[in-house]
Amino acid sequence: MTTTALRPRPSVAALLAGLGISLVAVLSLSIFFGRYPVPYWIPPDLLFTDDMAQRLVLGLRLPRLIVSLALGMSLAAAGTVMQMIFRNPLVEPGFLGVTQGAAFGAALSILFLGSSLLVVQGVATFFALAGLALSYLLARYMRFGGWVLRLVLAGIAVSALFSSGVGVLKYLADPLTQLPEITFWLLGGLWGVTWRDVWIVLPVVIPGLLIVYLMRWRLNLLSLNDETAFSLGTAPGRERTVLLVAAVATTAAVTAIAGIVGWVGLIVPHLARRLTGANAQHTLPAAMLIGGMFAVICDDLARALLPGEIPLGILTALFGALLFIILMVRTTLRVQS
């Protein structure tokens, strides 16, 4: 029997292992990458001798690394989940009003509640979830089209509403104090991340990613027509909701801390599919590993490339768009007709 051709590609296991090892390598090198005491590199022995280097790495760089890893993994996983659930490879996690909701919340908070990080994050999370809830409710009340089409349209409408709200708030903001702060938040970044943020993000991100990871075979089923998914034993509505809530909750948690970091959730699932094929059993872990690596590398560059911080969102957009162009030129993206 020709079982060799029919077993999962052995290269997939090797590929995932390779990605895992690369991620560990990137994380290890990132600990030493920075601008103290000289640009780009802390000699490892300094960690044992220099008090300042020790405090810098343990108090600032390590929590920032953990949050950037969580950010990349969450956005990539959420992107994979949403693309498969909505059967549309051009969907990204900010979809369904989540990102624009968070942006509106943050701007509102900076304008009227002060710029305490905790308050901004809290209000941003609240509006991210409100964006999702509004999209969902609106889709429920629409009287035409299938469920997926209604969610897509509702998400676009709610995002546009919040986006116009952000515009109004920027117009009202004090151009010298509040406007720069809003703009910086909208550009996305991880400056000022501390261990407190790690403890806020991880309790949401770890269970969210675990749910998505464990349900990855179901994700394949849920990317099929409703009638097929149902005939294969799923409860499509209920299972899609569980996966969506997990994906959106992790997105909201990391967005509240990092601001708007675009493109990771759109481009990384495409890269993962190119490497492992469409089966989410392999795509999802690949996307999480690549997403983590992508975000950590971008954040390394954001904090160390120039004497001043480069907003992370600018770098992810730059590299993401470049990758997207390369992928588009080299493959045909299948868009739901």
Next chain:
Amino acid sequence: MSGLITLEHLRFGYAADRPMVLPDLSLEIPPGTVTAILGPNGAGKTTLLHLVLGLLAPQGGVVRIAGRPLAEYGRRELSRQIALVPQAEHIPFDFTVLEYVLLGRSPYLGMLEMPGPADYRVAQEALALLGLTDFAPRPVTALSGGERQMAALARALAQEARILLLDEPTSHLDLSNKGRLLQTLRVLAGRGTTIVFTTHDPEMAVLAAQYVVLMRAGEIVDLGPIETVMTADRLTATYGTPVQVVRVDERPVVLLDLARPSVAGG
């Protein structure tokens, strides 16, 4: 004769303010038979299939599988009993044919479980039965319509269900693929699988089925063995257009009778 699938006074409509699609339908399908649900477009054939599958819930009446009401089955339990080949499936991602067929093993996997070697074996057998072994590593999205339909059938076979539902299985197939599909249905019926398919094509019913249910506007015009049901009068009443039935090698062949005036709307 007790039915494997029994529908008792089934009532179904998509919205309260619209007419019922199925006003009152009763039907019994014996195990190990091949039944065609034949009728014009809009007769309620797919709705009937979805009610048997449990995807739609009837507003009245009951569907029984092996004597047990459908509602008493769990989702996974039911999907081990009934497999579906839908009419046309939009697959937006490049699953390989093998991965796609493996999805048919999901009823045997827990919510968080991945397919194992035994599942790969069943998927491989399903592919071999349909002569698709060479297609295993190819992306489903690169297949032709006919090949994709066969892949969907392989996926349904991997489900190892005793009831196979097919929704207009030959509507996108050329003659050679149609022949392959019909042969496969015969092999499956020989193995004891109960097959129910919808079609608007009388030829398909004659070639594949032992029993036929003639439907028009949500109601059963007639049902029974092919030989007795496929008459010119009944088919004319079903399709609302004059039809002739001639016999070729003892087999009824249905032809449009354009010489007679149409009876549509009657």
